[in-house]
Amino acid sequence: MRAIKRLWKISPDALSYGGLKDRHAKTTQYITIFNGPQKNLKHERIFLEYLHPVPRAFSPQDIVGNRFTITIRDVNETEKNRLLERLPEVERCGFPNYFDNQRFGSVGYSKRFIAKEMILGHFEAALQLALVEPNESDRGPDKKEKALLKQYWGDWATLKSKLGKSHARSLVDYLVHHPTDFRGTVARLRPDLGGLYLAAYQSHVWNRFLAKWLTTHLAPNDLRMIELKLGEFPIPRQIPPELLSTWKTLSLPLPSARLKPQGHEPWLPILNAVLAEEGFPLEEMKIRGLQKPFFSRGERDAVINVSNLSVLVEPDEQHRGREKVLLKFELPRGCYATMIIKSLTE
Numbered sequence: 416m417r418a419i420k421r422l423w424k425i426s427p428d429a430l431s432y433g434g435l436k437d438r439h440a441k442t443t444q445y446i447t448i449f450n451g452p453q454k455n456l457k458h459e460r461i462f463l464e465y466l467h468p469v470p471r472a473f474s475p476q477d478i479v480g481n482r483f484t485i486t487i488r489d490v491n492e493t494e495k496n497r498l499l500e501r502l503p504e505v506e507r508c509g510f511p512n513y514f515d516n517q518r519f520g521s522v523g524y525s526k527r528f529i530a531k532e533m534i535l536g537h538f539e540a541a542l543q544l545a546l547v548e549p550n551e552s553d554r555g556p557d558k559k560e561k562a563l564l565k566q567y568w569g570d571w572a573t574l575k576s577k578l579g580k581s582h583a584r585s586l587v588d589y590l591v592h593h594p595t596d597f598r599g600t601v602a603r604l605r606p607d608l609g610g611l612y613l614a615a616y617q618s619h620v621w622n623r624f625l626a627k628w629l630t631t632h633l634a635p636n637d638l639r640m641i642e643l644k645l646g647e648f649p650i651p652r653q654i655p656p657e658l659l660s661t662w663k664t665l666s667l668p669l670p671s672a673r674l675k676p677q678g679h680e681p682w683l684p685i686l687n688a689v690l691a692e693e694g695f696p697l698e699e700m701k702i703r704g705l706q707k708p709f710f711s712r713g714e715r716d717a718v719i720n721v722s723n724l725s726v727l728v729e730p731d732e733q734h735r736g737r738e739k740v741l742l743k744f745e746l747p748r749g750c751y752a753t754m755i756i757k758s759l760t761e
Contacts (some may be wrong), residue, residue: 416446418458425451431472434748447473478748480722485752487740487760488731495728495738498759502726508651509663509718510758511625514618515751516644521608521615523548526645530616533702534695538597543568545604545612546583569594582608602705609708617710619645620670620700623689624682625717628667631685632658641761650758665717671710672701719750 420430429449436442447469456463490498522528525548532541547564550557560583567574571590578584586600593599604612622643629638629649638649654662667682668674670690674697676683690697700710722745731739742759746752 418461419446419448419456419463422456422458423448423452431474433473433478434475445473445477447471475748480745480747481750481752482745483743483752485742485756487742487756488737489734490728490731490738490740494760495740498740499726499728501759502724504652505721505755505758506724508654509720510754511629511648511650512716512719512750513622513625513643513648513754515753515757517751517753518618519615519644520552521545521550521611522644523550528616528619529612530702531693533601533612533705534616534700536703538601541612542586542597542600545601545608546586598704602707606707613702613708613710617669617671620689620693621667621715622648623692624667624670624686627685627689628665628682628717641757643757662718663720666714667717668714669711670697670700671712672698673710673712715749716747719746719754721746721755 416430416432419425420427425448429451430446431448432444432446434444436444446463449472453465455465487498523544525544527544527548529541529544532538532544547561547568549561553561560578560581563574563577564583564587567577571587571594575584575587575591578587582605586603589600589603590596601609622645626648629651633649633651633654637651637653637655639652640647641650651662668686670686676697686697690700702709724742724744727741728738729741731737733739742755744752744755746755
């Protein structure tokens with residue numbers, strides 16, 4: 416999106432899109448550009464094709480769902496049998512609608528959350544996590560910039576002279592003139608980055624919220640664990656009949672201070688317990704002193720039922736003597752196909 420804006424000199428507010436896509440996938444995405452050029456664009460690994468004018472901007476609310484085709488290769492007999500045995504389990508119980516690892520790309524090796532430090536008022540720590548902490552997605556220029564930031568942190572004038580033109584340099588330039596105003600510097604983070612940092616932490620808390628709901632309501636032998644980036648999380652092997660209807664219709668709110676429970680909600684004690692472990696009550700899950708960014712408000716379905724699921728097992732032409740499993744299915748928007756793969760294979 417930044418490349419399109421730059422190449423066509425488009426103002427930020429003129430471009431609208433439905434959501435983020437995985438970098439390592441073949442995907443299709445729709446965007447709208449207010450009074451945009453009626454032509455195509457090819458840039459690195461993306462191809463933008465002009466379709467036709469529409470009466471309003473495209474947004475995430477326009478997405479009904481996503482259709483997936485995924486090939487699992489190099490499968491041995493044991494792995495194939497395990498996957499086929501778990502298919503009825505996933506079809507019967509669905510699977511927990513956890514946010515998967517893609518949501519947490521901003522979380523570095525320490526697994527500390529930038530937004531949590533902001534909630535606690537630790538704005539310098541938040542800024543250091545955002546600008547300095549190594550991340551598995553860092554490339555050469557990122558590593559060089561972070562090394563300079565770490566080496567000269569606090570010596571803002573020297574740091575400014577050594578950094579190339581970048582978003583980090585613009586923040587350091589502000590610190591040259593306001594050397595202790597870390598809150599103000601955080602407020603100057605690019606809006607898309609600030610939004611990602613808050614979304615990552617809110618999603619993690621929501622994942623823990625759903626996990627505790629499952630461990631509170633289901634017996635241990637009704638659950639099994641899968642490994643996510645930020646730890647192990649339970650998924651149901653079976654749902655007791657008396658709980659099935661509740662599970663299938665369960666929706667849990669996104670936690671933030673903007674959520675105003677009445678006090679009688681059945682999920683409230685579970686959420687309060689999770690937040691107590693995080694170190695603050697619900698009414699303090701906000702960024703004090705900043706109007707933006709702010710946490711989203713809404714609810715998220717706890718369980719996902721897979722639509723149009725089909726499975727085909729064939730010899731794997733890339734691995735002699737092994738098989739491949741071709742999975743096709745559809746999911747509502749905002750759900751992670753990788754969660755199905757983990758539910759079936761781990």
